Amino acid sequence: MTQEYNRTSSDSLLMQQDWPDQEPPCFTGSDFFSRKNIKNVLIYAPVGICILYHTGIYWANPACYAMTGHEYLSLEGKSAQTLFPTKKEFKRVYKIFITDIDRTGSAIVDSRLSRLDGTAFDCRLRACWLDPGDHSQGLLVTVSDITEIKSGQIRKNQTRKMEAIGVLAGGISHDFNNLLMAIQGHLSLIGVNADRPEKIREHIRQMNRLIEAAAQITGNLLGFAGGGKYQVEPLDINQVVDIALTVLQPGKENIAIEKKPAPNLYKVSGDRSQLEQVLLNLLVNASQAMVDGGTLTIETRNLTIKDTNFFHFDVAPGTYVEISIQDTGIGMDEAIQRKIFDPFFSTKSPKDMKGRGLGLSTVFGIVKNHGGFITVESKKDVGSLFRVALPGLAPGDAQRIEEESDAFDLMPKGGETVLIVDDENEVLEVGVSLLEALGYQALQARNGTECLDLVTKHPDKIALVILDLIMPIMDGKETFDRIRKLNPDIKILISSGVSMDEEIKMMLRDGCHDFLQKPFSMDKFSKVIRRILDRSA
Known part of the structure; x- marks a missing residue:
């Protein structure tokens, strides 16, 4: 017959007063498994031991109370969720308990338990049915503090x-x-x-x-x-x-x-x-x-x-x-x-x-x-x-590996005004020189604020902005968004030392015209610029 879960601390499962007062001086064979000795094992075990009835705490030994800082017997009748930092973690652990025990007879889960003072500690929980033949008797759970082991592993x-x-x-x-x-x-x-x-x-x-x-x-x-x-x-x-x-x-x-x-x-x-x-x-x-x-x-x-x-x-x-x-x-x-x-x-x-x-x-x-x-x-x-x-x-599967760069005379050139934005002076100077060598009118800005000032000052002059992503004051993403609001007709080329990521892909979807990863050759630079500028708006 299933017991009702309404036991008080004085009526606790293991604190009943019907244990034998005396046992033989030497416990051998079945004599060792007397109720008093089972009680001593549970009470004086150096690991925490809990009996859970459904999700409630039916009984816990002194070691469990010592680990968690709660007053002895104060947890009986409370939900086991009390001992977990979050409700989500408790549900995760309990689900593993039920799933693994039904499949293999026992479960082992590493988790964290909360102390009364609000701190938490790493623990290893082992669980099984208190009576495999009668699941209504609840779960037997042992608690081991593995903080030092965990710290050693982390180190x-x-x-x-x-x-x-x-x-x-x-x-x-x-x-x-x-x-x-x-x-x-x-x-x-x-x-x-x-x-x-x-x-x-x-x-x-x-x-x-x-x-x-x-x-x-x-x-x-x-x-x-x-x-x-x-x-x-x-x-x-x-x-x-x-x-x-x-x-x-x-x-x-x-x-x-x-x-x-x-x-x-x-x-x-x-x-x-x-x-x-x-x-x-x-x-x-x-x-x-x-x-x-x-x-x-x-x-x-x-x-x-x-x-x-x-x-x-x-x-x-x-x-x-x-x-x-x-x-x-x-x-x-x-x-x-x-x-x-x-x-x-x-x-x-x-x-x-x-x-x-x-x-x-x-x-x-x-x-x-x-x-x-x-x-x-x-x-x-x-x-x-x-x-x-x-x-x-196979020879038919292989493609030509790389194309030789075009000589300077064969590189596509132009005469439009191009604004290059980069916070690195060396990169900025080289970029301006490359643009001028290719015939373009070059403007330069060292950050997003300077870039926006030039876009505002020359609204119909700038055909292309070559924009770095990682800059102080205003990064490339914010600068890009503001340029689009100021003048949606200006074409924008992102040039960055980082590889293609989700942010760059999003900017390309939002209207950026191309991406060029640094470092790049003059030949590649010339072709990408020309491809963007020749693209119909």
Whole structure:
């Protein structure tokens, strides 16, 4: 017969006075399970214990009261919701209790409980039916305070995050320093070859490629921060290798580089920035392994895999593009080879963070996400050979990777008045120079307020506003909205260092005419401007 839930504290389930006064001095077998000993277990248990009848508290032991700060027996008859910070959290926990107990016989939920003084603590709740054969008897719930465990986990996770940030920052700074060194080298060589235009053009071409590589690294970081929004396109791996080698080569005079690109190499579908980082990381590691110099060989080839039984991991049969990177360095023993793809593993000193790149665990993840695989062969004091295999595209599936920029004479030009708005003086000066070189009348503003003043002053003169997004005083979004109110006929081009996000997409839907991410080439700049201005209103 089901009891009515109206018991008072004096009539509490476990405080009834019908427990035996004496028990045998030694509790063995069934004697141990006397009512007095069961009572002692419940009352003196070091974890909180509650009996819930429906959603009400039928009884709670002293440990539960001590955890929550309530006066002993004061919770009996109250809703269990009293112990939770919010009604929503209580409903979530109770729903899990009923669902999991019905399915598996018990439930475990991590939550937070409120104390009488308004504070809260992390806890782990375990629940089961008090009588599996009679659910009307209510739920038995144990409460464990896991605040210290949770704090330890948070500290551990924070330590791992800081280590990961250190690895990432070290790798990115290393990569950017290599890029800057290469750009500085080409600038110096332009001075040396001032009377040789063909050499200057080649240096400029290489510098443009290096700038694109730097932009792709920042794009990779933005994609990483945004949850993996990367650009996948058909790629010529030989071109990707060339970029990585261009970044690597400065300062490597004691290393001979042998490049063996395969002709008629299949294209691969991938993110250019990520794959450049993979190759650059492997190349840097290989060069650092050759402390006294040596030979670094990088080779590409088409590879067809029919029989996958030779691999000790899952490999799909098919056509691949393989990049092999071999060095004559210090090599690795088998124990190290088994660990090199583990997160945060490094053979380098923690002080030598700059050489750690994005880590071989990241390299492994990128290759795997591209549907490929990576293997390593190494021998101590002989060298190492890394092989990266990426799924190849059939010739009919591959598209032309990139178009060469038009020469200046072929770039589209104009004569309209263009207002460029940017808070960075260097960017503003370069933008004005580019516009004037293309034949446009250039106006400039350093913030949104100056921009609106010029739009008001020249309502019929300005044909296009090139607008930065992140600015002091008035940001790009507010400036855009006010320009549209002042003069809805003015065309607007957003130019920003951030990648396309929801705010930019919304501005494009609201009447902005295009988006151009920094950095960009003069050729691309000229084409986007002309495309907007030639577009019918």
